[in-house]
Amino acid sequence: MTGLLAARDLRAFYGDAQALFGIDFTLDPGELVAIIGANGAGKSTLLKCLTGLVRAPREAVHFKGEAIGGLPPGEIVRRGLAMVPEGRRLFPSLSVEENLLMGGLTRRPGPWNLRRLYTLFPILADKRKDPATSLSGGQQQMVALGRALMSNPELLLCDELSLGLAPIVIREIYAAMPAITGEGMTVVIVEQDVTMAQRVSRRIYCLQEGRVSLQGRSDALSREQISRAYFGM
Numbered sequence: 001m002t003g004l005l006a007a008r009d010l011r012a013f014y015g016d017a018q019a020l021f022g023i024d025f026t027l028d029p030g031e032l033v034a035i036i037g038a039n040g041a042g043k044s045t046l047l048k049c050l051t052g053l054v055r056a057p058r059e060a061v062h063f064k065g066e067a068i069g070g071l072p073p074g075e076i077v078r079r080g081l082a083m084v085p086e087g088r089r090l091f092p093s094l095s096v097e098e099n100l101l102m103g104g105l106t107r108r109p110g111p112w113n114l115r116r117l118y119t120l121f122p123i124l125a126d127k128r129k130d131p132a133t134s135l136s137g138g139q140q141q142m143v144a145l146g147r148a149l150m151s152n153p154e155l156l157l158c159d160e161l162s163l164g165l166a167p168i169v170i171r172e173i174y175a176a177m178p179a180i181t182g183e184g185m186t187v188v189i190v191e192q193d194v195t196m197a198q199r200v201s202r203r204i205y206c207l208q209e210g211r212v213s214l215q216g217r218s219d220a221l222s223r224e225q226i227s228r229a230y231f232g233m
């Protein structure tokens with residue numbers, strides 16, 4: 001098994017309903033990979049299988065050469081995966097800084113700490129004592145991203161960072177990515193905005209109804225190929 005992470009023939013179920021039908025997915029260290037696909041295609045389910053939130057067979061997911069499928073989420077975080085969940089899921093009763101510190105409870109050695117995050121997103125330093133929920137949507141997304149970085153993961157999985165945000169805010173958040181991958185971190189983004197996904201990623205996987213319908217280098221895929229894979233037309 002080569003690469004940082006490999007999912008092989010990954011199948012996932014919610015009760016009797018099958019959501020993933022044999023996904024093959026690999027990540028090389030330091031790359032940014034985008035997962036695109038229509039609503040219900042299985043993007044979030046794939047991320048949840050990698051982080052232990054949805055059950056996967058042990059051998060279906062390998063991280064740094066070890067089988068991690070189905071391990072408890074906390075154990076997977078300790079091994080170096082972190083997720084920015086869809087909808088951010090901040091702790092509403094906690095301040096910005098307290099939310100960030102929660103992410104550091106499973107602290108691995110690495111470059112990310114409060115000071116570093118406040119340099120990346122200075123607005124969070126200004127608002128560090130404020131309740132997280134008093135922030136704008138974009139600022140809350142920065143907190144969610146920062147909280148995940150605080151564990152110093154080797155692999156960061158981001159589920160729809162841009163959902164509901166204004167284009168200028170989306171650009172601001174994606175502008176932070178080079179500083180993140182620049183440390184050698186591997187990043188996966190789930191992104192509805194195909195143009196943005198293609199612009200910021202090295203490779204793209206398109207999912208359709210629980211299967212990989214297209215994958216390849218972002219700069220080599222045409223809009224036609226992507227549309228066909230996205231909508232199945």
Ligand SMILES: Nc1ncnc2c1ncn2[C@@H]1O[C@H](COP(=O)(O)OP(=O)(O)OP(=O)(O)O)[C@@H](O)[C@H]1O
Pocket residue numbers: 014017019037038039040041042043044045046
């Ligand atoms: N908790 C759940 N219980 C039952 N079925 C679910 C659950 N979560 C997702 N599903 C189903 O699994 C399939 C994949 O859903 P998933 O949320 O992974 O899609 P997605 O690509 O992330 O979609 P979206 O773009 O809307 O976020 C869908 O058919 C969905 O209805």
Ligand SMILES: [Mg+2]
Pocket residue numbers: 043044045086159
């Ligand atoms: Mg989703």
